[in-house]
Amino acid sequence: MADDPFVLGGTSFTSRLIMGTGGAPSLDVLERSLVASGTELTTVAMRRVSPGAQGSHGSVLSVLDRLGIRVLPNTAGCFTAGEAVLTARLARDALGTDVVKLEVIADERTLLPDPIELLDAAETLVDDGFTVLPYTNDDPVLARKLEDVGCAAVMPLGSPIGSGLGIRNPHNFQLIVEHARVPVILDAGAGTASDAAFAMELGCAGVMLASAVTRAQEPVLMAEGMRHAVEAGRLAYRAGRIPRRHFAEASSPVDGIARLDPERPAF
Amino acid sequence: MLVVGGGIIGLVTAWRAAQRGFTTALVDPAPGGGAAQVAAGMLAAVTELHHGEQTLLGLNLASARRYPDFVAELTEATGADLGHRQCGTLTVALDADDRAHLRELHALQQRSGLESQWLSGRECRRLEPMLAPGVRGGLRVDGDHQIDPRRLAGALVTACERAGVAFHRTWAERLTVVRDRATGVVTADGTALPAGQVVLAAGSLSGRLAGVPEDVLPPVRPVKGQVLRLAMPERGAPPFLSRTVRAVVRGSHVYLVPRENGELVVGATSEELGWDTTVTAGGVYELLRDAHELVPGITELPLTETRAGLRPGSPDNAPLLGPSGLPGLLLATGHHRNGVLLTPVTGDVMAHVLTTGELPEEARPFSPRRFDAAALTEQPA
Numbered sequence: 001m002a003d004d005p006f007v008l009g010g011t012s013f014t015s016r017l018i019m020g021t022g023g024a025p026s027l028d029v030l031e032r033s034l035v036a037s038g039t040e041l042t043t044v045a046m047r048r049v050s051p052g053a054q055g056s057h058g059s060v061l062s063v064l065d066r067l068g069i070r071v072l073p074n075t076a077g078c079f080t081a082g083e084a085v086l087t088a089r090l091a092r093d094a095l096g097t098d099v100v101k102l103e104v105i106a107d108e109r110t111l112l113p114d115p116i117e118l119l120d121a122a123e124t125l126v127d128d129g130f131t132v133l134p135y136t137n138d139d140p141v142l143a144r145k146l147e148d149v150g151c152a153a154v155m156p157l158g159s160p161i162g163s164g165l166g167i168r169n170p171h172n173f174q175l176i177v178e179h180a181r182v183p184v185i186l187d188a189g190a191g192t193a194s195d196a197a198f199a200m201e202l203g204c205a206g207v208m209l210a211s212a213v214t215r216a217q218e219p220v221l222m223a224e225g226m227r228h229a230v231e232a233g234r235l236a237y238r239a240g241r242i243p244r245r246h247f248a249e250a251s252s253p254v255d256g257i258a259r260l261d262p263e264r265p266a267f
Numbered sequence: 268m269l270v271v272g273g274g275i276i277g278l279v280t281a282w283r284a285a286q287r288g289f290t291t292a293l294v295d296p297a298p299g300g301g302a303a304q305v306a307a308g309m310l311a312a313v314t315e316l317h318h319g320e321q322t323l324l325g326l327n328l329a330s331a332r333r334y335p336d337f338v339a340e341l342t343e344a345t346g347a348d349l350g351h352r353q354c355g356t357l358t359v360a361l362d363a364d365d366r367a368h369l370r371e372l373h374a375l376q377q378r379s380g381l382e383s384q385w386l387s388g389r390e391c392r393r394l395e396p397m398l399a400p401g402v403r404g405g406l407r408v409d410g411d412h413q414i415d416p417r418r419l420a421g422a423l424v425t426a427c428e429r430a431g432v433a434f435h436r437t438w439a440e441r442l443t444v445v446r447d448r449a450t451g452v453v454t455a456d457g458t459a460l461p462a463g464q465v466v467l468a469a470g471s472l473s474g475r476l477a478g479v480p481e482d483v484l485p486p487v488r489p490v491k492g493q494v495l496r497l498a499m500p501e502r503g504a505p506p507f508l509s510r511t512v513r514a515v516v517r518g519s520h521v522y523l524v525p526r527e528n529g530e531l532v533v534g535a536t537s538e539e540l541g542w543d544t545t546v547t548a549g550g551v552y553e554l555l556r557d558a559h560e561l562v563p564g565i566t567e568l569p570l571t572e573t574r575a576g577l578r579p580g581s582p583d584n585a586p587l588l589g590p591s592g593l594p595g596l597l598l599a600t601g602h603h604r605n606g607v608l609l610t611p612v613t614g615d616v617m618a619h620v621l622t623t624g625e626l627p628e629e630a631r632p633f634s635p636r637r638f639d640a641a642a643l644t645e646q647p648a
Binding site: 023025026027028029031059060108109162217218219 | 317318319320488517518539541580581582583584
């Protein structure tokens with residue numbers, strides 16, 4: 001929405017949906033899903049896609065280039081701060097961008113972030129001039145520390161990567177959003193459209209997802225659904241929801257209502 | 268006519284063309300090489316079914332049905348044993364998440380009218396006792412077989428030679444185009460090879476032949492796959508594995524293909540890394556890790572070979588068959604994961620196209636022109 005731009009790392013976007021490319025059944029489906037999602041920023045795992053493949057006819061990077069979607073390199077698959085820093089630097093050299101989505105994973109079973117390595121890598125990369133967008137646990141304290149070391153956003157997980165379990169701890173999300181001075185982006189866990197809408201209603205600045213779309217039975221339809229969900233959730237957040245009440249409150253006016261004459265049925 | 272590329276797709280095209288009476292030449296520095304030297308050779312039309320790929324399923328099934336006759340004919344022509352093994356496939360799940368995923372595949376197979384049978388974990392292990400005790404269930408597909416792609420490639424080279432195909436063992440340097448028509452190729456040693464029809468069947472390199480107009484270049488990219496070969500115990504009853512066993516282990520695909528000669532093929536990674544064919548520690552580790560989880564006993568086997576090949580990936584994972592936008596230039600490429608399976612039908616389809624100028628009914632959805640239209644609608648206003 002033009003009157004409500006999404007500013008991330010100094011760049012302004014219209015779409016608040018960040019997409020990932022992992023898990024798509026084919027390049028063609030991926031391309032149509034990206035178009036349907038309306039995304040303007042898409043992450044690419046630097047360990048799975050070589051920038052050397054950029055020139056090859058029909059590669060992931062050439063599709064993004066053709067669609068005019070910005071590439072956000074990520075450090076998926078890194079287990080130590082050292083690896084993540086190295087991967088980010090390789091991505092900067094290869095793609096000419098100093099924005100990086102930082103992921104440092106603790107183990108393969110849960111794919112949860114390793115908070116200590118993450119903070120360490122974030123600090124190093126910020127000092128090195130990177131715009132760092134860290135994938136983090138839904139921990140308000142860690143989120144604050146990441147912000148303190150100079151991260152340009154925080155990207156807490158709703159639930160583990162690929163699990164589709166939605167936002168398991170909405171209260172933590174609220175705490176993170178309330179205290180953050182940088183954009184908070186839901187990263188991981190969205191399984192369907194309502195998860196994305198809920199994140200936006202909680203005040204997230206954006207939603208990042210991949211599997212929910214790429215592994216859906218009809219990825220292109222789900223991508224369109226997610227686009228609407230993010231927009232709907234954002235509008236609802238800006239509008240301000242009504243307070244929850246225990247009892248009903250009639251929405252139709254009762255003043256001046258017609259009195260029915262039992263002698264003369266209305267219908 | 269002239270075929271550029273001597274992998275199994277180029278070879279089968281040349282063989283079928285020569286059989287139909289065409290004077291046929293084939294350009295490739297090493298005919299019989301390419302992705303078939305790495306591929307496991309699963310003929311898995313049913314277990315490879317994916318959501319949204321029902322059109323491709325039709326072609327895969329058509330080719331699978333032709334396999335027995337194709338093998339018989341090629342064996343007759345060359346005397347070669349192709350390692351065709353009608354052993355069936357068992358796809359298993361190791362945890363509740365993967366089991367749910369497999370259930371979904373089973374439902375899709377049933378909706379598509381395919382034969383597959385759901386088995387409990389215990390039933391799976393009765394069929395294949397080397398499977399890990401943790402197997403939670405599986406799908407038995409008795410129609411998904413295997414062939415040894417290296418033997419297939421070798422036999423196709425022999426068949427081509429016997430059918431009179433002229434081999435030019437060098438690189439095709441560039442396509443010659445005269446007045447908007449392909450007229451042949453110039454090879455790396457400068458030889459001009461004129462031809463009335465040129466078939467571009469260069470696998471993952473198909474998008475790179477110089478001289479092909481930009482709007483006709485097939486959108487084919489290399490998709491790297493690392494594959495391991497192990498040796499099963501020679502004598503010993505019962506056999507280590509008696510059919511192809513595969514699984515999705517926490518989201519990544521792994522398969523074990525046991526050959527009659529004792530070779531066990533374990534694959535495969537899927538990486539978008541350009542024309543890189545290095546074998547990496549991580550690739551080997553992940554394959555062994557997942558294969559070990561599936562069949563713990565493999566760690567005792569000798570690891571005899573590690574190799575990476577390049578699948579010719581197309582945007583929709585389906586092949587590009589038939590006339591391109593340039594008169595005189597035909598395509599037989601983009602077979603991605605299914606090159607070995609699609610070899611028989613590709614040979615027949617290309618022979619039909621070369622003879623009649625038109626695609627047979629079954630191959631119409633795979634015309635390369637489907638990407639022309641997409642390219643047109645996507646052009647920015």
